Amino acid sequence: MPVTFTFGEMLSARSVIGTTLAELGETHDNLWVLTPDIGATLVEFRDKYPERFLDVGLAEQACVGIAAGLAYDGNIPVVSGMLPFLSMRALEQIRTDVCYPNLPVKIIGTHGGLVGNGGSTHYAVEDLALMCALTNMTVTSVGDPNMVGEVLRQSMSMPGPIYIRLAVGKKDKVLYAEGEHDVRIGKGIVARDGTDATIFTHGTTVAQALDAAEELAADGRSVRVVDMFTLKPIDEALIAQCADETGGKFVVLEDHLAYGGLASRIADVVADRGIRLNGFERLGIPQVYAGFGDDEELRDKHGYGLAATVAATRRVIAQPSWPTSH
Amino acid sequence: MNDDAVRPEGERPSVAELEERAYELRAKLLHLCGTYEGAVHIGGDLSAADIFTALFHYGLDVDPGDISNPRRDRFLLSKGHAAVCMYIAMSMRGFFSYEGIVETYGKLDSAYGMHPCKVQLPGVEASTGSLGHGLPLAVGMALSARHRGETHRVVCLLGDGETGEGSVWEAAMAARSNELGNLVAFVDRNRQLMTSFAEERVAFEPYPDKWRAFGWNVVEADGHDMASLVAAIDGLPAAQSDRPTVVICETVKGKGVDFMEHNLAWHAGSLGAADLERALAALESTRKKETV
Incomplete structure (x- = not known):
């Protein structure tokens, strides 16, 4: 990136996608970009490599199938669009045409979670559960806009498919200074260290x-925050380490159904590895169709806003501690 | 539209009256677009405003006082992003309060959002917004009406862009296979997708022939000429006939506001005070001056 952004500044993840793809198009002459009519931020690639850009119009299923056909022939296709439609309308194409033959198709898109105020047709809230169920699929959910570019760059050398989930992608808070963390697909990021509890999120x-x-630090609580941006394969070692180092107290927070996403991935690891916890709370979307409203209002309404996160973390910290072992 | 009328007796409005109502619908749309802070899908609302007016004030046999009458015509908005145009057209027909729409649109717990939800807003027939879903739903409702021996129509409004979705053509095939003459599709043929002019990316033409090839009765109308829309509605074959009908309405995205017409920047947007004034003035200049 020619411009460096610092913590707290707003940056459009979509524009990062556009510039990164244009940059990768230079070094990868087999990179294709496809979209079902969601191409406004792909113009840098489109204008530079019009022969490797395809807007199929409103046809998500064909878009993913065509990408798979390109990948069969040795190309690296990136499908960019809105995730509620890519993850559900084109689910069978992703599963059978992309994952089954293990092709390097990248699915990247926006509207993961209760974002954008489009209503329930336009919120992807089940997508991580669906994508994590697919054999061969790598599943990511990225908050920091600069990280989106890094994940895309790394994905170029992956032999199989990847799913990259964003929120609206118009104004995202820059979370990390450049080079502050080693971004590796499959490795969680300790975004803030702490010892009393861990909040896992993405x-x-x-x-x-x-x-x-930060709010909990004001009354003396030391809370670790893990940006578990790769949900599959999940960083099992980091989960075990956090159980050890933060008193076995876990909160999982996500803009996705509370069951089926990261909380379920972590619960599986905890059960499979016999990790002993002293508190586990999951904060996410309950089994409701969420309605209209601003992002933060909807999170508050459905019980996973900032106040609920602080309260849940206090509760797990207050739970009696047993020695952890695994 | 129905042998067994639901609507209370009364004369249907004239073409001139319908034109005036379409003007009012557009003005109300622009006011909402100037009031709501977020983006409104104003381009596709304006292209469909005359079709909505012709349907809710002339063609559809519906009664706002009796929204669950089994004999009512069913209307499905497949291009769900034109929800706000539907809400306002329905408010002008007596279904909802326009003030209620303007005051709450898009806000927490509002019944009126970017895409329509049947559960949150009774009177709306289906929850839509993801494109390519309306016509299959309409086929199901038309099949059910046939099965029950009812003679109402099922009317579905689609955008031309969304007919890129395969599910539209799967439903088109099923409608003809099942001889659903009680099914009518209106296509808002505004020739624009979100990010491009349609024919730049997708070869829709020869568009009417595609529907003919699927065995449909094809009617071509001027989607901004009320007389043309009324004639298309009056000419619909009986609901008992064996062929579904598509009315392909030639339209302009952003119709009525010169700076929005044929302009890709106005798929969705919001209007500041100065732009609202400019838009209303542009709209006013298109208003037909004949006495109503």
């Missing part, structure tokens, strides 16, 4: 978790 709610940790 995507747009990382900023909220950091705010909660």
Whole structure:
């Protein structure tokens, strides 16, 4: 990136996608970009490589199928669009045409979570559960806009498919200074260290978790925040380490259904590895169709806003502690 | 539209009256676009405003006082992003309060959002917004009406862009296969997608022939000429006939506001005070002056 942004500034993740793809198009002459009529931020690639850009119009299923066909022939296709439609309308194409033959198709898009005020047709809230169920799929959810570019760059050398989830992608808070963290697909990021509890989160709610940790620090609580931006494969070692180092007290916060996303991924690891916890709370969307409203209002209404995050973290810290072992 | 009328007796409005109502609908749309802070899908609202007016004030046999009458015509908005145009057209027909729409649109707990939800807003027939869903739903409702021996129509409004979705053509095939003459699709043929002019990316033409090839009765109308829309509605074959009908309405995205017409920047947007004034003045200049 030619311009450096610092913590707290707003940056459009969509524009990062556009510039990164244009940059990657130079070094990868087999990179294609496809979209079902969501191409406004792809113009830098489109104008530079019009012969490797395809806007199929409103046809998500064909878009993913065409990408798979390109990948069969040795190309690296990136499909960019709105995730509620890519993850559900084109689910069988992703599963059978992309994941089954393990092709390097990248699915990247916006509207993960209760964002954008479009109503329930336009919120992707089940997408991580669906994508994590697919064999061969790598599943990511990225909050920091600069990180989106890094994940895309790394994904170029991956032999199989990847799903990259963003919020609206218009104004995202820059969370990390350049080079502050080693961004590796499959490795969680300790965004803030602490010893009393860990908040695991991903995507747009990382900023909220950091705010909660800051608020708790004011009354002497030391809360770790883990940006678990890769949900699959999940960083099992980091989960075990956090159980050890933060008293076995976990809060999982996500802009996704409370069951089926990161909380379920972590609960699986905890059960499978026999990790002993002293408190576990999951904050996410309950089984409701969420309605209209601003992002923060909807999070508050549905019980996973900032106040709820602070309260849940206090509750897990207050739970009696047993020695952890695993 | 119905042998077994639901609507209370009364004369249907004249073409001139419908034109005036379409003007009023557009003015109300622009006011909402100037009031709400977020983006409104104003381009596709304006292209469909005459079709909505012709349907809710002339064509559809519906009664705002009796929204669950089984014999009512069903209307499905497949291009769900034109929800606000539907809400206002329905408010002008007596279904909802316009003030209620303007005051709460898009806000927490509002019934009126960017895409329509049947559960939150009774009177709306289906929850839509993801494109390509309306026509299959309409086929199901038309099949059910046939099965029950009812003679109302099921009317579905689609955008031309969304007919890129395969599900539209799966439903088109099923409608003809099941001889659903009680099914009518209106296509708002504004020739624009969100980010491009349609034919730049997708070869829709020869568009009417595509529907003919699927066995549909094809009617071509001027979607901004009320007389043309009324004639299309009056000419619909009986609901008992065996062919679904598509009315392909030639339209302009942003119609009525010169700086929005044919302009990709106005797929969705909001209007500041000065732009609202400019838009209303542009609209006023298109208003037909004949006495109503």
